Amino acid sequence: MNFELTEEQKLFKESIRDFASGEIAPVIDEYEEKQEFPYEIQRKMAGLGLFGLPFPEEYGGCGADFVTYAIAVEEIARVSASLAITVAAHTSLGSLTILVSGTEEQKKKWLVPLAKGEMLGAFGLTEPEAGSDAGATKTTAELSGDEWVINGTKCFITNSGTDISKIVTITAVTGMTGGKKEISNIIVPHGTPGFTVAPAYRKMGWHCSDTHELSFSDCRVPKENLLGERGKGFKAFLKALDCGRVGVAALSLGLASACLDESVKYAKERHQFGKPIGKNQAISFKCADMLMEIELARLATYKAAWCADEGRVYSREASIAKLFASETAMRAANMAVQIHGGYGYIEDYPVCRYFRDAKILEIGEGTSEIQRIVLARSLGL
């Protein structure tokens, strides 16, 4: 067994950490405050390869492994959860689905600009009435001649409304087979008549990540925009979701680490009753717990990523990592604010944002409850 990162992984981690602290940290609060998508940072990130890590070089990607991808998301999340989810949703949901199920032509047309970060990837699964129960999709796509005619609504779709959001892949019911819904994936280019992007949501956190409701009304796209086999859309999506969960786990890890860093710093600086508050075990033990949980979350996350690299089935590992890391991040954010006292409730202190950014981690890409269902099922319960 070897827990050592490769030299390449170590160097990339260092480079991304330097980039995040040098280029993202000084400006991110302004974007967060204005709830504005940071195009300029996105462009710089693309230059480092951050939008194409696990994709083959022939499709414009880096040919990196999933462990490297997880490390990169973690490092970005130490500074900005918004940008980390931009990368994660783009990579594992929006783009990986095209790599996994796309035809050669679709890969050339869409995956190449996605992997280069010239375009952002988005995936629309969730609907107003189909969240955790994603199979309850109501959106329909009917084949009419050479076109799919799409009707329905998708909600909470990340990366779906920026200037560089050029396509969204959605799940839609394309018919019934044997009394069961046939769900397929279809690529819908922005600008297609009948496809409307609603104004951005006002969210609790992730303020400069781009999230919209999308609606489709007699929206027609060419037949060739079917992604993967007809009727296999849901399965393909679940596969991408495993990678998505590793991404969210890595994001959680980065956010939790940022909570710990700020907490330790503050616990040393802040004096009450004539000594640093960190000299009280009530405070120092909180930090000790954070350290322990973060390390365990890291092991679970890297292991799931490693399983993906080894080509193993890793749904269980991905669920464990996502569940434990996201709950670790929420606990860490909670403790970090507590350690900061009243200052932690004030936006001038970064832990205030960390707290707002953490909650969604227990919800998106399968809620904690759904992860527990997945794990219980894997035990035959």
Added chain:
Amino acid sequence: MNIVVCVKQVPDTSDPDTEVHIDSTGRGVDESKFSFVINDADNYAVEEAIRLKEKHGGEVTVVNIGPEGANQVIRMALAKGGNSAIRLFDEKFAFSDIVATARILHSAIKDLSYDIVMTGCMASDDGFAAVGVTLAQMLGIPHAAMVKHVEVIDEKKLKVGRELEGGLMEMLEIEIPCLLTIQTGINEPRYASFKGIREASKKEIKLMDLSAAGLGDDMVGEAGSVAVMKQYSVPEVGELAEMLEGDAGETSTKLAQILKEKGLV
């Protein structure tokens, strides 16, 4: 335009909480808890070298004196665009002063074909700011120190700006080949991309020990040095100094009282 750029690996002291302790020999510091990074000024030198190469062609060779762990900073410089590297290491190099250090660098650089040799203007750990100019002397080439601007005039000449006190910039022309010690802030160093890092793993880092460098025992380390490191010490609290204790509020109040008492305000 072929450029040689010297890089040093130093302890990362950017975190104000970094604790520096003298080790048991009294001649070194305990490095067990340090993480290491490229010396800040050297990072700018690497960037300047790569920019010149991108604009004018040629190759960038990275040179380092350091143990295996220093490969990290070398690879990073290669990932940003350096072409090849030389790492010099030998146990006998320990305790080399600036003259011995410059001599070791000289042994590797003298046979390379170069137009410009760059170093950082100062190392953040020992702060001598003297290796670059000493190396220029050994190579027998002109130098400019604290350089904050480089412009190629033609194949024979550079225009360089040196930063002086008060933000004054001294512009001068210097003949090629020459050595420049680069000041921080001359450019905005890039970050290595994933592809750059992957490419770097294929580039050669040539290793040179004492004999490969063609040097004798008496030319390096303490024996080859003109200044010998005797001992580190932490300044003692003097009797005349009064240390004010407490938080910022308390100490500033005390300071104000003292200044008032002594009739200074």
